Amino acid sequence: MSIFRKTGITMLLVLVIAGSLLGARTFISGHSFTKKMIVAVPDVEEGDIIFQVSESGLSTAIQLATHSKYSHCGIIFKRDDDQWYVYEALQPVRYTPLQQWISRGKNGHCVIKRLKDAANVLTPAVITKMKAAGTPFNGKDYDFYFGWSDERIYCSELVWKIYKAATGLEVGKLQTLKEFDLSSPAVKQQMKEIYGDHIPLDEKIISPVSMFESPLLVTVKG
Incomplete structure (x- = not known):
């Protein structure tokens, strides 16, 4: 296998792993953010x-x-x-x-x-x-x-x-x-x-x- 092919496979693996980690991080952050912000302010009036x-x-x-x-x-x-x-x-x-x-x-x-x-x-x-x-x-x-x-x-x-x-x-x-x-x-x-x-x-x-x-x-x- 040529060095270029090895390098290409290695880079591809790095990108896949990085993408997976980024996706997981985004999901976790998004879940955390959703957990905090899921509550919208309802239509209320003073004294309710x-x-x-x-x-x-x-x-x-x-x-x-x-x-x-x-x-x-x-x-x-x-x-x-x-x-x-x-x-x-x-x-x-x-x-x-x-x-x-x-x-x-x-x-x-x-x-x-x-x-x-x-x-x-x-x-x-x-x-x-x-x-x-x-x-x-x-x-x-x-x-x-x-x-x-x-x-x-x-x-x-x-x-x-x-x-x-x-x-x-x-x-x-x-x-x-x-x-x-x-x-x-x-x-x-x-x-x-x-x-x-x-x-x-x-x-x-x-x-x-x-x-x-x-x-x-x-x-x-x-």
Whole structure:
């Protein structure tokens, strides 16, 4: 075999291998990029309530206790940079960019709900009032005890209290802890970790599912 033929075969192999590696790299990078950017900003309005399934042990317990698919929620607002955010009670209470919030949930899935009479109720003045009502909670710790005080706060409590303070509306029915299904092992384990032997069964609670099923809301994305 001539040196030229050997050189040609060698170059061909190099090109094939390089092309394969480049293709693999492009695929991996593309997959990573798609994973990050697959979430498009949905058509939303300020004051919309957004729901998702968060991926945690506590989320599983909430789903089992409330018989709900969704375990986490927040309110959609714009900020000074004119971008969309979800105001949420996580650890701590904070504003999270909407795309980031959606992609963080299970399978990037979310449901967005809106007041039936949002056009009349959620005026610019009321949206400003809602943001003001939520400001004292910003930076507060997440309430793993699900208490009704304002010292700490959990996700649906934050949304409910902002709506109540700014509009007078109660989005979702308040319940007591004893009204939920506390029978599953996962729920019992979480209750034990949170409360020990002193479970506050009469504590007022607003659950994500109670808000999700509120007749005051309509689904705009699901």
